[in-house]
Amino acid sequence: ARRYATRMIQQDLKRTHDRDFHLLREEEDYEGLVRILIREKKARALKAAQELIRLGNGSTPYIRPLLSHNDPEIRFHALTILLAIADPRCSQLFVRIALSMKTPEEGGGEKTAALLHSIGGALRKTGQTALILALEEALRDNNQIVIIRAIQLLQRTGGSKGIDTLHLAMKHPSENVRFFALKTLGILGDERTIDWIYDMQRDQN
Numbered sequence: 001a002r003r004y005a006t007r008m009i010q011q012d013l014k015r016t017h018d019r020d021f022h023l024l025r026e027e028e029d030y031e032g033l034v035r036i037l038i039r040e041k042k043a044r045a046l047k048a049a050q051e052l053i054r055l056g057n058g059s060t061p062y063i064r065p066l067l068s069h070n071d072p073e074i075r076f077h078a079l080t081i082l083l084a085i086a087d088p089r090c091s092q093l094f095v096r097i098a099l100s101m102k103t104p105e106e107g108g109g110e111k112t113a114a115l116l117h118s119i120g121g122a123l124r125k126t127g128q129t130a131l132i133l134a135l136e137e138a139l140r141d142n143n144q145i146v147i148i149r150a151i152q153l154l155q156r157t158g159g160s161k162g163i164d165t166l167h168l169a170m171k172h173p174s175e176n177v178r179f180f181a182l183k184t185l186g187i188l189g190d191e192r193t194i195d196w197i198y199d200m201q202r203d204q205n
Helices: 002-026 030-039 042-068 072-085 088-099 110-126 129-141 144-157 160-169 175-188 193-204
Strands: none
Touching: 002 030, 030 042, 030 072, 042 072, 042 088, 072 088, 072 110, 088 110, 088 129, 088 144, 110 129, 110 144, 129 144, 129 160, 144 160, 144 175, 160 175, 175 193
16 A cells, blocks of 8 residues: 555656646746756756757757856756757857867767767758858868868768868868868768869879
């Protein structure tokens, strides 16, 4: 009987819990959900995050300020939510974060690789314009580290719209930049890739 009573209490709590979140979502109570995200334990915080993602772009203005929160865990949760929402208004933010991180080729860890993968996925949804502009700026400034990071991120997005900019990168004096540009052009299926490879081999001979 005690077990049955305990189970019934737990079921009642779960129904109340689900009803509370349903009301918060129905009323679009972004501030209420954000308070739960910040203050509550993991299960309720996770549920609040899920509801904020379901609410979509409307959540963005309430989540974005959390990227400056003192708690690194909350900052990470906020970024994860924004990436899941993939609001186009955050495209420049995603690009800026990605280009500030060491890639796996530079010694970045598994968490960095996973985050870059998520950013690439979000940019596939929001479009690659912000990334292409960042690559063009890096080429003008001759910032090789940022150029290569932008090229690799373009590869992660499958950004065929950036092919013309990659052609510009193929004219860069750095062999390393040209290598990453050529690799990405090949992955994106650019028809000129074979010509670039032939020219590079001819120059080496």
